[in-house]
Amino acid sequence: MEQRKVLLAGGNLLQAHTWKGLLETSGIDVDLKGEALIGGVGGLPIEMQTVELWVADSQLVAAQTLLDSLDIEKPQWQCVQCHEINEGSFELCWQCSSQRSEMHNE
Numbered sequence: 001m002e003q004r005k006v007l008l009a010g011g012n013l014l015q016a017h018t019w020k021g022l023l024e025t026s027g028i029d030v031d032l033k034g035e036a037l038i039g040g041v042g043g044l045p046i047e048m049q050t051v052e053l054w055v056a057d058s059q060l061v062a063a064q065t066l067l068d069s070l071d072i073e074k075p076q077w078q079c080v081q082c083h084e085i086n087e088g089s090f091e092l093c094w095q096c097s098s099q100r101s102e103m104h105n106e
Contacts, residue, residue, distance in 0.1 A: 004031065007053045007063050008087070008094050015089045016051045019067060026066055028059045052094075 008019065013035060020030045031054040055063045067087075076085050079093035080101045086093055091100050 003057045004054045005057055005060050006094070007055045007060065008067070008090070013051050016053060020053060022070075023053070023055070023063055023066060026062075028055055028063050028066070030055055030063075 007023075007030075008016070016032060016035075020032050023030045032051060033054060034051040053063075076088055077090075077100055078085055079096060079098050081098040082093060082096040084093055084095035086095075086100070092098065093100075
């Protein structure tokens with residue numbers, strides 16, 4: 001079986017489903033993980049409340065290119081912990097799950 005990698009991670013379940021549908025209609029197989037844990041918000045540690053989009057390693061570049069082409073209204077932000085660039089709709093860093101900090105991303 002081909003190895004899979006995390007394409008995106010964040011706390012916005014609606015956005016994750018939207019992107020999953022877009023990727024699947026473009027022929028990219030996507031797994032959505034963590035969806036069942038969103039109901040535990042408040043009772044689970046923050047690092048366990050993240051939904052993740054996983055794609056096959058061979059489709060990772062195509063999936064990233066497709067998502068990069070989307071016109072997202074919110075500006076991207078940089079994580080203050082790991083310095084990863086995140087899409088504006090994510091409240092948690094997809095790389096390290098740190099919370100968004102607006103004071104360092106203006």
